Every structure is written in C-alpha cells, then in structure tokens.
Amino acid sequence: MTAAPLSAPAAPRPRGAWLKSPALLLVPAVLFLAAIYVMPLIDLARVSVAADPWWSHIARVFSVPLYWESLLRTMKIALTVACLCALFGYPTALLIQRSRGSVQAMIATAVILPYFIAILIRTYAWMVLLGRNGPINKTAIWLGIYDEPLALLFNRGSVLMGMTAVLMPLMVLSIYSSLSRLDQNLIRAALASGAGPLAVFWRVLLPLTLPGIGAGFLLVFVSALGFFITPTLLGGPGDQMFAMHITQQADSITGEGFLQALAVVLLVITLIVVGVAGRLMGFEFIWGGGKLTEVAETPAPSKRAAAGPTRRSAAMVVADAAGWPILRLLGRLPASTGTWAVRILGGFVLCTLILPILVVIVISFSKASYLTFPPPGWSLQWYQKFFSDSNWMAAFWNSLGIAALSSVMAVALGATAAVGIVRSEIRYKSAVMLLLVSPMIVPPVVLGLSLYSLFLHLNLVGTYFGLAAAHAIGGIPIVIVIVAASLQAVDRQLEQSAAVHGASVLTVFRTVTLPAIAPGLAAAVFFAFLHSFDELVLSLFLSSPRMKTLPLMLWADINYQLNPVLAVVSTLEVVLVVGGIFLARPVFGRSRAAH
Amino acid sequence: MIQTQTSRDPRAEASPSGRAGRGQDIIGAQISMREVTKKYGAFVAADRISLDVEPGEFITLLGPSGSGKTTLLNLLAGFQRIDGGDILIDGKPITNVPTHRRGFGMVFQSYALFPNMTVAQNVAFPMRMAGLDRATSDRRVAETLEMMRLSEHAAKTPSEMSGGQQQRVAIARAIVMRPRVVLMDEPLSALDRRLRESIQIELRELHQTIGSTILFVTHDQSEALTMSDRIAVLDKGHIIQVDRPLEIYRHPKSRFVAGFVGESNLIEAEVLERRGDTATLRSKAGHVFQAGSRNVPSIGKVTVLIRPERMALHDGPQPGTAPATVTSALFMGETLRIEAAMEGGETLLIRCPDTAARELPAPGSKIHVGWGPQDCWVLA
Numbered sequence: 001m002t003a004a005p006l007s008a009p010a011a012p013r014p015r016g017a018w019l020k021s022p023a024l025l026l027v028p029a030v031l032f033l034a035a036i037y038v039m040p041l042i043d044l045a046r047v048s049v050a051a052d053p054w055w056s057h058i059a060r061v062f063s064v065p066l067y068w069e070s071l072l073r074t075m076k077i078a079l080t081v082a083c084l085c086a087l088f089g090y091p092t093a094l095l096i097q098r099s100r101g102s103v104q105a106m107i108a109t110a111v112i113l114p115y116f117i118a119i120l121i122r123t124y125a126w127m128v129l130l131g132r133n134g135p136i137n138k139t140a141i142w143l144g145i146y147d148e149p150l151a152l153l154f155n156r157g158s159v160l161m162g163m164t165a166v167l168m169p170l171m172v173l174s175i176y177s178s179l180s181r182l183d184q185n186l187i188r189a190a191l192a193s194g195a196g197p198l199a200v201f202w203r204v205l206l207p208l209t210l211p212g213i214g215a216g217f218l219l220v221f222v223s224a225l226g227f228f229i230t231p232t233l234l235g236g237p238g239d240q241m242f243a244m245h246i247t248q249q250a251d252s253i254t255g256e257g258f259l260q261a262l263a264v265v266l267l268v269i270t271l272i273v274v275g276v277a278g279r280l281m282g283f284e285f286i287w288g289g290g291k292l293t294e295v296a297e298t299p300a301p302s303k304r305a306a307a308g309p310t311r312r313s314a315a316m317v318v319a320d321a322a323g324w325p326i327l328r329l330l331g332r333l334p335a336s337t338g339t340w341a342v343r344i345l346g347g348f349v350l351c352t353l354i355l356p357i358l359v360v361i362v363i364s365f366s367k368a369s370y371l372t373f374p375p376p377g378w379s380l381q382w383y384q385k386f387f388s389d390s391n392w393m394a395a396f397w398n399s400l401g402i403a404a405l406s407s408v409m410a411v412a413l414g415a416t417a418a419v420g421i422v423r424s425e426i427r428y429k430s431a432v433m434l435l436l437v438s439p440m441i442v443p444p445v446v447l448g449l450s451l452y453s454l455f456l457h458l459n460l461v462g463t464y465f466g467l468a469a470a471h472a473i474g475g476i477p478i479v480i481v482i483v484a485a486s487l488q489a490v491d492r493q494l495e496q497s498a499a500v501h502g503a504s505v506l507t508v509f510r511t512v513t514l515p516a517i518a519p520g521l522a523a524a525v526f527f528a529f530l531h532s533f534d535e536l537v538l539s540l541f542l543s544s545p546r547m548k549t550l551p552l553m554l555w556a557d558i559n560y561q562l563n564p565v566l567a568v569v570s571t572l573e574v575v576l577v578v579g580g581i582f583l584a585r586p587v588f589g590r591s592r593a594a595h
Numbered sequence: 596m597i598q599t600q601t602s603r604d605p606r607a608e609a610s611p612s613g614r615a616g617r618g619q620d621i622i623g624a625q626i627s628m629r630e631v632t633k634k635y636g637a638f639v640a641a642d643r644i645s646l647d648v649e650p651g652e653f654i655t656l657l658g659p660s661g662s663g664k665t666t667l668l669n670l671l672a673g674f675q676r677i678d679g680g681d682i683l684i685d686g687k688p689i690t691n692v693p694t695h696r697r698g699f700g701m702v703f704q705s706y707a708l709f710p711n712m713t714v715a716q717n718v719a720f721p722m723r724m725a726g727l728d729r730a731t732s733d734r735r736v737a738e739t740l741e742m743m744r745l746s747e748h749a750a751k752t753p754s755e756m757s758g759g760q761q762q763r764v765a766i767a768r769a770i771v772m773r774p775r776v777v778l779m780d781e782p783l784s785a786l787d788r789r790l791r792e793s794i795q796i797e798l799r800e801l802h803q804t805i806g807s808t809i810l811f812v813t814h815d816q817s818e819a820l821t822m823s824d825r826i827a828v829l830d831k832g833h834i835i836q837v838d839r840p841l842e843i844y845r846h847p848k849s850r851f852v853a854g855f856v857g858e859s860n861l862i863e864a865e866v867l868e869r870r871g872d873t874a875t876l877r878s879k880a881g882h883v884f885q886a887g888s889r890n891v892p893s894i895g896k897v898t899v900l901i902r903p904e905r906m907a908l909h910d911g912p913q914p915g916t917a918p919a920t921v922t923s924a925l926f927m928g929e930t931l932r933i934e935a936a937m938e939g940g941e942t943l944l945i946r947c948p949d950t951a952a953r954e955l956p957a958p959g960s961k962i963h964v965g966w967g968p969q970d971c972w973v974l975a
Contacts, residue, residue, distance in 0.1 A: 185707035188674055191694040192701035192778070193768065194724035199695075203720070207711040 020505070025420030029413040029436060029476060037439060037473050040450035041267070047453075048260035057261035067245060067262065071269075074242040077159065077231070078224035082171075084164040085220045086213055088349045089171035093212075095346030096172070097179045107350065109581070114353045115169035116527075116577045118534035120551055121570040123230045124558055125356030126162045127153060128363055130234075131562070133372040135359055154236040162234040165352045167223055171216035172349070174285075178212025179205075197338045215285035218277045225270055226443025228537055233558060242266055243445040247540065250449060263446040274441050283430065287437050287481045357574060364567035371562050382564040392553060392565070398464075399533055399550040405468035406475055406532035411525050413472070414479025421480065422487040437477040447473065448541035455542055462544025470542055471532035478531055479524040486520025487513070526580050534573075621651030623808030624685045624775035626671070632679035633666050640666040642832040643680065648810065653802050655811045655819040658829035659855065664812045667829075668778055671810065673697055684776065695724070700769030700777040700807070704784055706761045708753035714764050715740070715749040721772045735771055742801070743767045759790045766798070770805055779811045783818065795821050816856045820844060828852050844902075846972055853900050853974060860906070860943050861974075862899045869893040873968055880939020882917045887968035898974045903946040905970035908933070908953070909963040916965035919943060921956045931955060935962055 051057050061067045096107050114122060128134055130152040137149040152158060186208070190200045228243040235241070243266065249259045277285065359373060364382060366375030386392050421433055439447070451470055452461070460466030490513055498508045536551035543552055550569065557566055626648040633641040641663045648654050656664035669675045671682060673694035681688050689697060700721070708717050715736050722732040740746045743763045753761050762782060769777050783791045799822055802809055813819055819826045820840040827837045828851075836848040847853040850861065864876040867883070874891040876899065877883045886899055909916050919935035922942070926932075926949070933945040933956060943964055947953070956962055 183705055183707060185703045185705050186709060188672070188694075189701065189703060189707035189765075189768075190709070190720070191674075192672055192697075192699055193721035194695050194698065194772075195720070196693075196695050196724075199724060204709060204711075208709075 021424060022420050023424035023426045025416040026424065026426075026432060027420075029417035029420075029480075030432070032413050033436065033439070033473065033476065036451070036454070036469055037447070038435075040454045041442070041446075043453065044260050044267075044446070044450040045264050047257055048264040051257050057257045058265065060258060061261055061265050067242075070240050070242050070245055071265070073240070074225060077156075077163070077239075077241065078221050078227075080160055081163045081167060081224045082217045082221040084160065085168055085171035086217055088164070088345060089168055089175055089216060090213065091342045091345035092168075092172045092349040093175035093179055094342050095350075096176050098342070107346075110350045110354050111169050111172045113574075113577060113581065114165075114357065115173070116530060116581070117357065117570075117573060118536070118551065119166050119229050120534070120536050120554055120558075121360075121573055122166050122356065123162055123233050124554070124562075124566055124570060125360045126158070126165065127233060127558070127562065128371055128373070128567070129356045129359055130158055130161075131371055133370070135373040138373055153234060156235070156239055159231050159235040159239045161352075162230045163224055163227060165356070166230055167220045168349060168353060170219050170223070174216030174219060175209060175212045178209045178215075182208055201338070211281060211285075214277070214281050218273070218285055222270055222273055222441050225273070226266060226445060228443075228445050243443055246445045246449060250452075250541070259449070263449045266443055267446045270441060270443060278434075283434050286434075286440060287477070357570075360567045360570045361574065363564055364571040366564050366567075369563065371564065382568045386565050386568045389565075391548075392550075392569075395548045395550045395553040398547060402464055402467045402471065402549060403529045403532040405464060406471040407525055407528035409468060409472040410475030410479050410528040410531075411521070414476040414528070415483045415521060415524065417476070418480045418483035418487060422484050433480075436480050439473045440477045444474075444535075444537035448538045451538065452541045461542055462547045464547075467539060467542055467547075467549070468532065470538045471535050472528075474535070474538075475528035475531045478527050482520050482524040482527065483517060486517040490516045526583075530577070530580070533576075621806040622773055622775060623651035623806055625650045625683075626776065626808060626810070627683040627686070628667070628680070629683065630680035631667065631670060631677060631682060633663075633670055633675065634678050639832050641670070644829075644832070644834055645680075646827055646834060646837065648808055651806045651808055653799075653809045653811065653822060653824045655813060655823040655826045656829055657813060657816060657819040657826050657856070659814060661831075662829040663832040664814075664829050665780060666832075668780055668810065668812050671776075672699065672701055672778055697776075698772070698774055700772065700774040702762070702765050702769045702777070702779045702782040704781040706753070706758075706765045706785075708761055708764055708768070710753055712752070713749065714745060714751050714753070714756070717753065717764055718767045718771050720768060725772065739767045739771045742804075758786055759794065762786065762794065763797075766801070770801070770807065773805060774807055777807045777809045779809065781813055782811075784813070784815065791818070798822060820856070826856075828855065830855075847900065847974065850898065850974060858903050858944060858946070860901045860903060862901065862941060863896065864899050865896050866892060866894055874973075876971075878937075878939070878941065880937055880941050882937065882939070884915060884917075884966070884971075885968040886971035886973060888971055888973040891973045900972045900974055901966055901970055903932075903944040904930070905966055906943060906945040906947070907965050908945060908947055908956075909965055912963050913965060915967075916963040919962055919964050921958050921960050921962055923958055924955045926955055933962075935964060937964070 048057055049055070061071075092111065096104060096111065099107055129136060131137070132149045132151070132153075134152075136152060140146055141149065182205075186204055187200055190204045195203065226243050227241060228247065231239055231241040232244055242262075246259065246262050246266070249262060274283075274286070363371060363373065363375065365378050365380065366372070366382070367377030367379045368375055417436055421429065421436070426432070448470075455461045455466055455470075458466075460469075494516075495508050495512050498512045499505075503511060534551060535549075536555055539549050539552050540555070543549065548556075554566055554569055557563065626646075628644055628646045630643040630645055631641055632639070632643050644663070644667065656667060658664045666675070670677050673689070673692065677690055681690060683689070684697075709720065712720065718736045718739055719732050722735060727735075736749075737746070740749055743766060745760070745763055745767060748756060748760060748764075753764065756764070762785075765782070769779075783794055786794065795818060811819075811822065820843070823840055825837060826840055826843050828835045828843065830851050836843060836852050838846075843852065843856055847856060853859045853861065862878050864878045864884075864886075867875045867877050869875075869891055872889055872891075873885055873887045874893075875883065876886050876891075876897070888899075891897065912918065917937055919937045921933060921935050923934045924931065927946075928949070930946045930948055931953070933947070935943050935945060937943060945964060
C-alpha cells in the first residue's frame with residue numbers, strides 16, 4: 001500500500017475507497033457547528049415566529065419607533081464607520097506599502113498589534129484617552145485651547161471615533177493585502193506612459209485595489225452592524241445601537257419571542273448584506289483568501305467573465321467623467337503633496353491605534369486611585385491589587401482554562417476541516433467553506449442569545465466546557481482560514497515525490513505536509529486561544545455569577561468604576577499579544593518569504 | 596575600465612544582413628550618459644558608465660545578472676535616482692525630470708498591462724495621459740493595433756490573451772505615442788523560443804518603421820546579436836565593449852566578452868615571429884600555427900580565440916592540422932558538437948555542419964583539427 005493517488009483518478013474507485021476520502025475530515029467540524037451553531041439559530045428563528053399571526057413579533061420591531069429608529073441609526077453609524085475606515089485606512093495601507101525595511105515592520109506592527117488586542121480593552125483605552133481627566137483634555141487645557149475639561153465621551157462623536165479606531169486594522173490589512181499583490185511594474189508602466197502620481201493613483205492603483213477596499217468596507221460594515229461593546233461604553237443615551245437593545249431586552253425578560261425577533265432581524269440584515277456582497281464580489285472577502293479550486297460549478301466564473309468588460313467600461317466612464325476634472329485641479333498642486341498627504345493621514349491613523357494603548361500602559365503604573373493623566377506619581381499598587389485579589393485571580397485562571405480548552409477544540413476540529421476543504425474534491429466546496437467560516441459574520445449578540453436557550457436545556461450555562469465550546473464556534477473559522485492558507489502553500493510536488501519514493505499517505509502527511517504547515521498550526525493555536533481569552537459577548541449570555549472570566553470582570557468594573565486595575569489587566573493582555581507576535585515572528589517571516 | 600566609444604552612424608555601416616534603409620524619418624533622440632554612477636550601499640551597480648546612443652539607434656545592453664544593465668535602464672526611466680554623473684537626451688539633462696514627463700515608451704518583462712483595462716484602453720493610456728483628444732487617440736490606437744496585428748483583440752482584457760499577444764500589446768502601448776526613446780527590459784525572456792524568434796524579427800522591422808531610439812536590455816546573447824545596431828557588453832557595473840554585433844562576435848576585446856557572447860576556444864600561445872599582419876604562434880602544447888590577427892604583438896604570450904564553427908575536421912593529417920582524440924560527440928541537429936583533447940592536454944570545442952558525408956565520430960577515435968590564420972583572433 002504505497003503511493004495512493006493524490007489527485008482525482010479518472011478510473012472508478014475500488015469499493016471502500018470513500019473511507020479514505022479527505023472529505024470525511026470535514027464531518028466532525030460540520031457536525032459540531034450544526035449542533036451548537038446552526039441548530040440554535042434555527043431554533044431562534046422558530047421562536048421568533050411562534051406567535052399568532054407568525055409575523056406579529058417581527059412587525060412590532062418595525063412598528064415601535066424605539067426599535068426601528070435604532071435600526072436606522074445602527075445602519076447609519078455602521079456606514080459612517082466603514083466610510084471613515086476606508087478614507088483613513090487607504091493612506092495607512094499605502095504608507096505600509098511604500099515604506100521599507102524596519103520602518104515598514106514597525107508600521108505594520110502598529111496596525112496588527114491592536115487587531116489582536118481585545119475590543120473591550122481598546123474601547124477602555126479610548127475611555128481613558130477621552131476621559132474628563134484624560135490626556136486629551138489635559139493637553140488642550142495646558143495649551144490654553146479651552147479652560148474647563150470638555151465632555152468628550154458619551155456622544156455620537158466618541159462612538160464613531162472609537163468604532164473606527166477599533167475596526168481600522170481590518171480595513172488597513174484588507175487594502176494592504178490587495179496593494180501588496182499588485183505588480184509594481186504596473187505603477188512603473190503607468191509612470192513611463194506619462195501618468196503623474198495622481199493619475200497613477202486614480203487610473204491604476206485605485207481600480208486595482210477596489211476589491212480590497214470593498215472587502216474591508218464590508219467586513220467593517222458587517223462587524224459594526226452587530227457592534228455592542230464599543231457603543232455601550234462610549235455612547236450616550238442617544239446612541240443606542242440595535243445589538244444593545246437585544247442585551248437589554250434579554251436582561252429585562254420581556255415576552256418570549258419578541259427578543260428573538262429582534263435578534264432575527266439583525267441576523268437577517270447581516271446575512272442580506274453579506275449575501276448581496278458575496279454575489280457581487282465573491283464570498284472570499286469573508287476570509288480574505290483566494291478562490292478555492294472547484295470541481296463542479298464551472299458556469300459561475302464564465303458568467304462573471306462575460307459580465308466583466310461591460311461593468312469595467314461603465315466604471316471607466318464614471319472615472320472619466322467624475323475623476324478627470326478633479327484630477328486636473330489637483331494636478332496643479334506640487335508633486336510632493338500626495339506623498340505628504342499619505343504620510344500625514346497614515347501617521348494620524350497610527351497615532352489613534354497606538355496612543356490609547358500606550359496611555360493605558362502608563363496609567364497602570366499610576367499612584368492615583370482614579371484615572372488621571374499624567375499620573376501624579378508611580379507605583380505598582382494596582383499590580384499588587386490585581387494579583388492579590390482572589391476575584392481577579394479566579395477570573396484569570398478561569399479565562400486561561402477556558403481558552404486552553406477552547407483552542408484545543410477549535411484546532412482539532414478546524415485543522416482537520418481545513419485539510420478536508422483543501423484536499424477533497426467535493427461539489428459545493430464553497431458552500432461548505434462558507435458555512436464553516438460564517439460564524440465570523442454572525443453578530444455575537446445573536447449567537448449568544450441563541451446559545452443561551454440551548455445551554456439552559458443542556459445545563460451548560462456557567463460551565464467550563466460550555467463556554468469553551470461556545471468560544472470554539474468563533475475559533476474554528478480562524479483556525480480553518482490560517483491552516484487552509486498554509487496547506488495551499490505546500491508544494492504538491494513535494495508530497496507527490498515522497499509518495500513516488502514509497503511513502504504511504506500517512507507518512508507523506510507526517511514527514512512532508514505536517515512540517516510545512518506546523519508554523520500555521522502554531523499560529524492557529526495562538527489565535528484560537530486569544531479569541532476565547534478575549535471573548536466577552538457570548539460569555540455575557542452563557543456564564544453564571546459563580547464563574548466569571550477576565551473579560552466579564554473587566555466589563556463589570558468598567559460599568560461600575562473606572563480604576564487603574566483595568567489598566568493593569570489591559571497591560572497584561574498587551575504583553576501576552578506582543579509576546580505571541582514576537583514568538584510567531586519567524587513564522588510570519590517564513591510565510592512571507594515563501595510568497 | 597571606462598570606454599567612451601565614439602559611436603558610429605548605424606546607417607552608414609549597413610550590416611551584411613541588409614539592415615540599411617529605413618521606411619520613415621528618424622524621430623529617436625540622442626542619449627548621452629556621462630559617468631553615470633549608481634550605488635546600493637557599498638555595492639556599485641553602475642560605475643561611471645559613459646555611453647553615447649545615436650538618434651534612431653537600436654542599442655542592446657548585454658550582460659549577466661548584476662552587471663548593471665537593468666540599473667542603467669531604471670536610471671534612464673527615472674525609477675531610481677542617479678548618484679553621480681548625468682544623462683542627457685538630445686543634449687538636455689533629465690536627472691530632475693520625473694518619469695512621467697520624460698515621454699519615453701517602455702516594455703516590461705512581466706508585460707505590466709493594466710488588468711482593469713481592455714487592450715484598446717491599455718494602448719490608449721499614454722495618449723489619455725498626454726491629454727490628446729478622443730478622435731486622435733482612437734485613430735492612433737487603431738493604427739497601432741493594426742500594425743501589431745492586434746485589431747481583432749481590441750476589446751479583450753489582457754488576461755484573455757496569450758503571453759505573446761500580451762507582449763505585443765505592451766509593445767503597442769510603448770510605441771503608440773511615437774516616443775523618442777523606447778526602453779525594453781528583457782521583454783522576450785518570458786516567451787518560448789519560437790515565439791521569441793518571431794517577435795525578435797517583428798521588433799527589428801518595427802524599429803525600422805517608427806525610427807525611435809531603442810534601448811534593449813537582455814542577458815541573451817543571441818537575441819542581442821540578431822536585433823541590435825550596436826551592443827554594449829556590461830560586467831560588474833562597467834561597459835566592457837560597445838560595437839556592432841559582428842565586431843562583438845568576431846573581435847571581442849576581452850576573455851569576458853568572448854566567453855559571454857558565443858562559444859569559444861581560447862588557446863594560450865607564444866609569439867614566435869610576426870610578419871605584417873600574420874604571426875607564427877606556438878601553443879603551450881607545442882602546436883605551431885599561423886594567426887592573421889591585426890593586433891598580434893611581435894613578442895610575448897597571447898590568448899587566441901577560435902570560434903568552434905571555424906574549426907575544421909580532417910580525416911588525415913594535413914599541413915597545419917593538429918591531431919586530437921575525441922572525448923565526446925553530440926548530434927545537435929544542424930551541427931555536430933565535438934569535444935576533443937589535443938596532445939598536450941588542451942580541450943577543443945568543434946562545431947561542424949551536419950553533412951551526409953560525415954558520421955558522428957566515436958569517443959576515443961583520432962581526428963585532425965585545423966584552422967586558418969584568418970580564423971584566429973588575439974585577445975588584447
């Protein structure tokens with residue numbers, strides 16, 4: 001039994017060969033998600049329409065001004081945030097692409113680092129930054145811009161600012177990935193053809209990176225739709241977003257059914273946005289990867305190719321009509337204007353990403369018992385308080401244990417599924433992939449609500465296993481995306497040569513494939529761990545007063561009193577993430593070299 | 596090792612293949628590089644290179660990778676800043692002119708066609724940038740596509756075309772403005788051999804028609820020999836020799852040029868006697884032969900270049916031949932490639948045409964190798 005065919009043989013397979021099909025590796029993850037993710041959502045939908053008439057709950061969502069106004073507000077905020085992210089994210093991505101060597105590494109780290117730090121912590125950092133005695137008020141007063149500290153928090157501006165800053169890395173990374181795939185000679189060719197820097201941007205750079213902008217825009221928009229943490233902490237009474245109503249209703253236990261209807265409305269809107277976007281630009285934007293190799297389904301791409309040229313030339317006409325007058329006007333500016341605009345806007349974005357984190361780290365060493373910047377003196381008392389407080393420590397160990405268990409589950413299920421996705425030759429592979437990564441786009445509030453009733457039935461509320469499994473729902477897509485990407489980078493000829501020289505399928509996997517994807521696997525473990533360690537919204541629904549996680553403790557404390565212990569926890573999280581990235585650095589370096 | 600070659604007029608010196616006679620006026624610019632220097636840290640990519648290119652000339656920069664040929668092209672295009680020296684176009688320095696105002700055309704190895712535009716839009720791009728009106732632009736695009744035999748592909752996108760077609764589109768885009776200078780960065784190296792050869796001929800003819808100055812970069816010596824009016828051979832950031840292809844091939848200035856352009860037999864020999872342009876030499880192995888090379892010194896040691904195809908095989912000993920033992924013999928199609936060891940150890944490479952009269956000699960068999968005085972070239 002050597003050298004089993006690695007690619008699809010044309011000859012009929014012997015009986016029992018299906019047992020060796022890699023598609024079987026998809027089964028565990030699909031079953032797991034079906035039971036703990038798809039079924040509860042279906043149940044949620046069922047409860048929302050279990051009324052007489054069936055649409056009465058849903059009709060109420062759209063007839064009570066409180067809810068549908070909030071829905072409109074949510075859309076407006078999400079759209080604004082997505083636009084702001086695109087506007088400021090593009091120069092930042094350009095800044096990364098244009099810089100070289102260690103400067104580039106530093107800028108890229110400044111973008112990636114916040115991406116991996118919990119949203120809760122970054123939002124807290126903004127509360128510190130914008131607070132009454134925060135650095136911004138203090139600096140402005142010191143400069144004499146105004147005399148009394150302004151109320152910078154709890155208004156629409158702070159919500160937009162905070163959400164934009166929190167979601168910015170998504171946009172920058174998405175645009176950068178499409179910028180970095182560009183053939184640099186295209187820019188040179190445009191320059192050599194007589195195009196000035198602005199024309200190069202307008203006719204070459206922008207059209208070719210439009211997919212990246214689109215993907216980033218949608219990811220940001222969809223995430224913002226279901227946002228809960230940041231608007232709750234930074235917004236005022238007039239900034240209620242839709243997801244916040246769901247949690248409030250869940251607390252006040254209104255009638256069964258209406259609560260579910262709220263969640264279903266949010267879910268359906270999200271799915272419609274994703275569905276329309278997916279039809280237009282391919283669902284790959286969700287996981288930011290390339291297209292999967294399909295076996296069947298050949299008609300789809302040809303249809304798209306046929307529709308391509310007309311759509312392109314339509315875009316061309318628009319670009320010509322709208323762009324040229326503006327370009328001619330801007331063309332009169334000195335040539336270095338563009339470079340400086342990129343530097344200034346990009347630099348501003350980097351500041352908004354890094355400054356809050358730095359301020360929080362400084363605050364954690366403060367002597368004062370309230371939040372003030374700069375600290376009146378230095379001490380380690382808050383670290384002492386954190387490590388000696390049994391509540392904090394219990395929550396810390398809970399989080400650690402749950403995250404460890406959850407990452408094991410996510411990696412075991414996700415990595416096998418990734419092998420199944422990449423190596424099997426099944427029909428509807430895209431549909432399966434879509435199902436596996438879809439937890440990334442379902443608003444966590446909706447997921448938490450749907451899981452709550454399931455967990456009540458199974459007596460899983462407030463258990464290690466329950467929380468770990470719930471966190472694994474979001475961990476699996478992360479693992480699949482990372483592992484699938486590293487699998488696709490493995491040279492199939494290496495595997496084939498091992499097989500030709502007598503290695504069995506399992507030996508090939510152990511000696512060739514596994515070492516090649518080991519860095520990816522390690523990264524997957526780390527990110528699945530981090531996902532669970534940072535998870536707050538699901539935990540809000542699924543924990544019990546007896547079992548708290550670190551994010552839950554933080555959440556309770558932020559709402560109760562802002563004290564520097566929170567800064568200590570935040571600093572520890574930053575250390576964890578920095579440590580993880582530092583350890584993973586050779587991995588990133590290697591994967592970049594491989595491309 | 597800087598050589599400023601006073602350039603010849605390429606038209607005055609019609610090459611044997613009949614390149615004389617252009618269909619159109621020469622619109623090309625004169626390019627003058629003066630001690631051009633480019634450094635990357637401690638690495639000197641171009642070391643005080645001076646080169647004059649005549650208007651309408653097709654000049655090839657030939658050299659191995661890292662020789663500085665691409666650096667020179669990038670400096671000319673304005674992608675990189677020059678560290679020292681000056682580049683003049685028709686006598687005007689261009690160092691401070693940004694790329695997009697230089698008005699050149701350029702063809703890239705990777706084609707660099709804009710994937711978001713159709714073939715016609717790609718070719719129209721330089722004219723749109725120059726602000727030409729629609730009608731003129733459309734007419735010139737149609738003309739140029741016609742010239743490149745791409746008319747029926749005008750509405751396609753680059754991804755729908757083959758590599759050879761894409762490269763023709765790239766060439767069309769580079770020449771549509773009838774630029775004074777066209778830069779070509781290894782444009783044919785991604786194509787397969789047959790396609791490459793047909794586009795080489797096409798490019799040659801195109802150059803005659805449009806009359807632009809073409810600066811062509813390649814590491815492929817046969818490409819350089821077929822296409823160029825003149826070749827500049829580069830090595831380690833220096834120009835080693837600038838000359839017509841025939842001169843480069845027949846009369847290389849150094850071992851490097853002889854080795855890089857074509858195959859060569861280099862024989863170490865001692866000058867015994869010189870009479871006029873003919874000298875009597877003795878190889879290290881003791882073989883005495885005549886060399887009719889104009890630059891033989893009257894005394895001392897020299898290196899003699901004899902191209903493999905100038906070697907003749909004889910069945911028996913004749914005056915002036917040397918006995919040798921065949922070490923390998925390969926049938927290459929139109930030629931036979933034979934390696935033979937002379938008595939005394941020198942290895943010779945011989946290429947002779949495949950004729951009905953000759954069988955492939957077996958390894959180990961004895962042969963007699965001869966060459967005439969005019970087949971020898973003494974390297975400086």
